[in-house]
Amino acid sequence: MSGTHTLPNLPYSNNALEPYIIGEIMRLHHDKHHKTYIDALNAAENNYARATTPKERIALQSAIRFNGGGHINHSLFWKNLTPAPDGTHVKSNGGILKDGPLKDAIKRDFGSLEDFIKEFNSTTTAIQGSGWGWLAWNPKTKVLEVVTTPNQDPVLTHVPIIGVDVWEHAYYLQYFNARAAYLEKIWNVINWEEGEKRYNEAVSGSKL
Numbered sequence: 001m002s003g004t005h006t007l008p009n010l011p012y013s014n015n016a017l018e019p020y021i022i023g024e025i026m027r028l029h030h031d032k033h034h035k036t037y038i039d040a041l042n043a044a045e046n047n048y049a050r051a052t053t054p055k056e057r058i059a060l061q062s063a064i065r066f067n068g069g070g071h072i073n074h075s076l077f078w079k080n081l082t083p084a085p086d087g088t089h090v091k092s093n094g095g096i097l098k099d100g101p102l103k104d105a106i107k108r109d110f111g112s113l114e115d116f117i118k119e120f121n122s123t124t125t126a127i128q129g130s131g132w133g134w135l136a137w138n139p140k141t142k143v144l145e146v147v148t149t150p151n152q153d154p155v156l157t158h159v160p161i162i163g164v165d166v167w168e169h170a171y172y173l174q175y176f177n178a179r180a181a182y183l184e185k186i187w188n189v190i191n192w193e194e195g196e197k198r199y200n201e202a203v204s205g206s207k208l
């Protein structure tokens, strides 16, 4: 089946990630940017299904890659985030990496959580133009690595555990051109429970 992708709801309200990511960024990012990728992916898939020649199909591949990647990456990104615990979100766990298999693996592969964040932020800040930074599991070597992808390319070689969008639309309204400042703050709202779930599925061989 083609062309039937729909916009998933955010699992929290637009302003739930404040003060680290303001509600207006979340509203535009989810309601406009992600929706645009989905609409364009559906259109491209519908055209692909109607295409009758290889040339027509080849002409559609970059649109499918770009918008399909945008849909996959943003769907994962919303789940990667969760409110930091505060007076409103008393039981929320944003930014908290509890003891467990993922914390152990991060210590094993990076030394400490702080060392991992340092490597992630410096690597991801340096992405030229738009792209994504990932904490990802390498199924060949069985270790966690920091990887980046350009544009809206999804991670294909690794299993994504945590992904961070560093397109300017993800931070510009609040952080302006300071990508590094956005990356410093975002760890306050990272959903490590979701990351650990993905890590456990990855090491057990599930397809993510």
Ligand SMILES: [Fe+2]
Pocket: 029, 033, 074, 165, 167, 169, 170
């Ligand atoms: Fe984005």
